[in-house]
Amino acid sequence: MRVLHIVTLVDDRNSYGGPLTVAINQCQELRRRGHDAVIAAGWRGEGDVPTEIEGVPAHLFPVTPILPRTRFAGLYSFGLARWLRNNSQSIDIAHVHFARDLVPLSAARTLYQARIPYVTQTHGMVVPDARLAARLLDRFAAAPVLRRAACRFVLTPAEQQALLAVCGPQSQTEHLPNGIRIRETTQLKPVPPVLDVLFMARLHPRKRVMEFAQAAEQVGAGRTDVAFSIVGPDDGDLPQLRDFIASRPHLDKALIYEGSLTHESALHRLARADIYVLPSVDEPFPMSILEALGAGVPAICTDSCGIAEPLSRSKAVAVTSGQPGALAKTLENLISDTAQRTALRIAGLEAIHSEYSIEAVVDQLEQHYRKFTDGD
Numbered sequence: 001m002r003v004l005h006i007v008t009l010v011d012d013r014n015s016y017g018g019p020l021t022v023a024i025n026q027c028q029e030l031r032r033r034g035h036d037a038v039i040a041a042g043w044r045g046e047g048d049v050p051t052e053i054e055g056v057p058a059h060l061f062p063v064t065p066i067l068p069r070t071r072f073a074g075l076y077s078f079g080l081a082r083w084l085r086n087n088s089q090s091i092d093i094a095h096v097h098f099a100r101d102l103v104p105l106s107a108a109r110t111l112y113q114a115r116i117p118y119v120t121q122t123h124g125m126v127v128p129d130a131r132l133a134a135r136l137l138d139r140f141a142a143a144p145v146l147r148r149a150a151c152r153f154v155l156t157p158a159e160q161q162a163l164l165a166v167c168g169p170q171s172q173t174e175h176l177p178n179g180i181r182i183r184e185t186t187q188l189k190p191v192p193p194v195l196d197v198l199f200m201a202r203l204h205p206r207k208r209v210m211e212f213a214q215a216a217e218q219v220g221a222g223r224t225d226v227a228f229s230i231v232g233p234d235d236g237d238l239p240q241l242r243d244f245i246a247s248r249p250h251l252d253k254a255l256i257y258e259g260s261l262t263h264e265s266a267l268h269r270l271a272r273a274d275i276y277v278l279p280s281v282d283e284p285f286p287m288s289i290l291e292a293l294g295a296g297v298p299a300i301c302t303d304s305c306g307i308a309e310p311l312s313r314s315k316a317v318a319v320t321s322g323q324p325g326a327l328a329k330t331l332e333n334l335i336s337d338t339a340q341r342t343a344l345r346i347a348g349l350e351a352i353h354s355e356y357s358i359e360a361v362v363d364q365l366e367q368h369y370r371k372f373t374d375g376d
Helices: 018-032 078-090 102-112 132-148 157-167 207-221 236-246 263-272 287-294 308-313 324-336 338-355 356-369
Strands: 003-011 035-044 056-062 093-097 120-121 153-154 174-175 193-200 226-231 256-257 275-278 299-302 316-322
Touching: 003 018, 018 056, 018 263, 018 287, 018 356, 035 078, 035 102, 056 093, 078 256, 093 102, 093 157, 102 120, 102 132, 102 275, 132 157, 132 256, 132 308, 153 157, 153 226, 153 316, 157 338, 193 207, 193 263, 207 226, 207 236, 207 256, 207 324, 236 256, 236 308, 263 287, 275 287, 287 299, 299 308, 299 324, 308 316, 316 324, 316 356, 324 338
Parallel strands: 003 035, 003 093, 035 056, 093 120, 120 153, 153 174, 193 226, 193 275, 226 256, 275 299, 299 316
Antiparallel strands: none
């Protein structure tokens, strides 16, 4: 099959995060199975525009901010719109990684007009919004696009209910988890003299990097056997984080902001960590947690994370309320307990193998794609 995945934005800082990672993983596995899977997206970055992303062919076009005071929603790509109009007939099915963004909204409209079947995957990004502008956008743009989709993929029951509230109860949804490729290089690492505790996410208030920094101060004070690192592009909290670090000279070299990385480099950085922490709340299905588990890195998430319950049930993650005090206590316990870290590592790898492998995800994708195409 000729499959096109559409994502709002690709840049050199991995700003769009999880949805792009999901698209890359899915396309890599589809291509491994012989399908012609490619990515089309807006582009923002320095230097030449890439023609592939981690081995997946990509059609990337510069974006222009159309709507003021918006992050991704107001970006538009005239080049992508033109390319899609000219090339839509070479596509068997499109997979739109959907948010209330101009790029996927306009792309889905073009696909519909060209009578190309498409599916949507909303990644927990479309929930009811009481603001007038959001209600109007849903009524006249987002909801029609979602209803016209051949299928709407959701991650959790909570996302299913939210999506049906936006696009109507008659809209069929299908559960599709996120998945990652199983790594072969996950041998048990010796206990290092200094444990590397990592936060890696956008520095957006919802990701709660400041709670991580506060917990790091509580746990790291006076210790030389643990260091805390932060990786991710700024999305609002970097000035506050820099001020926090600068005002605490006693944390010199114990709490470090390392900047942002591309997705591929971020995976290598994650694999070097000894503990991964994601203190964000109401996270639907964080790819970074799956990537940590797949790399054999013990992970901590909050109890409001969409996959906290099943992962906790299989003892694959440590779960906390996410408040600085509770987070610090969970961290302290994990840092001081080598046996617990080893148990989490083993259970995490087992969970990835049994429930969250990209192979199992793409098995489902192929079945759904074939319902709407005549592909071989």
